[in-house]
Amino acid sequence: MATKPENAKRGVKMEPKGKRKRPDVAATSDQQTGRRPSVYTPNRGTNRCLFIHDPKTKRKYLIDRGSDVSALPNNNKRLKPESKLFAANGAPINTYREKMVSLELGLYRDFKFPFLTADVNHGIIGADFLNEFNLLVDIRNKKLIDATTQLCSNCFINITEQSPVSLVDSTSELATIIRDFPGLTQPTARHKGKFPHGVAHTIETTGRPVHFKARRLPPDKLKVAKEVFREWLTLGGIVPSVLQV
16 A cells, blocks of 8 residues: 655655756845845956045045056046056056145145046045055055054945056056156156255355246136145245245
């Protein structure tokens, strides 16, 4: 006499032998659940990088030691490109002009530095900025450390498609030679300290300096002139005069 299997007696449904069918899983968006997804699989070309928020400019900046220069997104579409930067794969990136920016990074110092406006996704704090202000990057603890004052500022991790920007095309045959002489691609005014030569250019004057009667500039031109002079003072290209006219 045939008997039913024990599982059938208990009301358990038997699965056919062979490959089991996986249950269907429906994807839900953040707006549907109101929560962050527990697992994120980035698209091709995206990276998890360190960012810092500047409350003064209300902008987030990518901290990228692999970028030669610091850059800002260009918001003025009417400007014509002046030069080019290069992405890691050699793709050209248009640059437009320099803009003097003052950042508040929570380190109790004034971080005033010229940024290049370019076709980038967001602000980039590059190696030139980090070197100028003696800043260290602690990726593991998500901190920006001021090696001068030993203070640190909290950062955060975010997803970005922005690759490091370089002054030199890495795919060029001359890239290796140019990188051996970084002074070729850096403005002279940013170099500090003594030069390895004894040449000095001076203008010797005696008595009261020659001058022309001052005339008032229009307000718009005066504003531009003050910005330019402040930039030159910051870069060390000029120094305040000790003579009184």
